[in-house]
Amino acid sequence: MTSFYNIQIKKSAEKELRKVPRSDLSRIVLKIQLLAKNPRPNKSKKLSEQENYRIRQGDWRIIYSVDDENKEIEIIKIGHHREVYR
Numbered sequence: 001m002t003s004f005y006n007i008q009i010k011k012s013a014e015k016e017l018r019k020v021p022r023s024d025l026s027r028i029v030l031k032i033q034l035l036a037k038n039p040r041p042n043k044s045k046k047l048s049e050q051e052n053y054r055i056r057q058g059d060w061r062i063i064y065s066v067d068d069e070n071k072e073i074e075i076i077k078i079g080h081h082r083e084v085y086r
Contacts, residue, residue, distance in 0.1 A: 007073045
């Protein structure tokens with residue numbers, strides 16, 4: 001039986017999520033929810049400098065960390081691909 005990961009969203013990421021246009025919001029939320037089942041989907045990319053991962057949803061990027069020991073995922077940042085890495 002596969003156990004699910006608990007998803008935490010940083011306050012700053014929550015704020016960023018509020019700025020996402022409605023047309024993209026539901027798809028981004030779905031991507032985040034799917035991480036609970038599979039924290040490292042095929043299209044996720046490990047970011048080089050940190051123990052963080054990135055997934056894409058259209059022009060948007062979701063940056064997150066995975067804690068396998070405690071079965072937790074923390075959403076660190078959500079932003080447009082032009083701005084998210086700054």
